[in-house]
Amino acid sequence: MSVKENLDEIQDRVIRSAEKFGHSWEDIHLVAVTKFVDEDRILQALDWGVKEVGENQVQEIERKMEIFQGAQVHMIGQLQSNKVRKLTHGVALIQSIDRKSLLKEINRIGQRENMIFKGLIQVNNAKEEGKGGVYKEDLPELLDYVESLDHVHIEGLMNIAPFLDDPEEVRPYFRDMRNLFxxxxxxxxxxxxxxxxxMGMTHDYEVALEEGANMVRIGRAIFGERDYSK
Known part of the structure; x- marks a missing residue:
C-alpha cells in the first residue's frame, strides 16, 4: 500500500478508536515517526497532511530538517544532555524528558539562547528495565523540580507501553497513565x-486512543517496514 493509503486507513482507525473515549479526529495529534524512512515517503506523508513528525536521534533531526518542510518536529528518543544544544532550532517538543540532569541542561540552554523548551515527561509505569522514563513514585519530585525552572514548559506526559503480542494486555498501563494525567x-x-x-504506537495505538491518548506516534503503519541496514 502507498503512504497515502496507509494514512487513509489509519485516519479511519483513529477516528473510530478516539470516539470511544469522546475525542474527535481534530483532538488527536498524529506524529509520523520517520526513523530510517526515505525522503520520498516522508514527503508523501507531508503531502497527505501530516503536520507533526518524530525522530529518535538528534543527528537525524538535523539531517532531515529541510525535508520536514515546516512540520512540527518532535524528539521522541532518549536524549543525552550533551545533545540538547543541537535542538535549539526547529524542535517543537521533547517527548522523552525523564530526569533532573536533563531538565537542568535543557533549562541552561534555554537561558543561554533566550528560548523556552516545551516537553513531555516520559513515565515508565511498567518499570521496564533498559527503557527510559521516570517511575511513578519519583514523578512528583521531578515535577516540583520543573517548577524551579524558567525556560522549560511541560505540556503533558509520554508513555511507551510494554510490547506484548496482544495489545489488549497493555490496556491497564494506558488506563493507569490516563488516571495519572x-x-x-x-x-x-x-x-x-x-x-x-x-501514548500508543503502530502496535497498540487503537487501545491507547480508547483509553484517552490525544497523541500517537506511528511509524511502520504509515511507512511500512524500515530498512535498518541504513
Missing part, C-alpha cells in the same frame, strides 16, 4: 500543563 491536571502548577497525553 488527570490527577496531575488537578494540581496548580506554573510551568506544567496537562495538554498532551502521548
Amino acid at each position: 488527570e490527577k496531575i491536571s488537578q494540581i496548580s502548577y506554573n510551568q506544567i500543563k496537562m495538554n498532551i497525553l502521548s
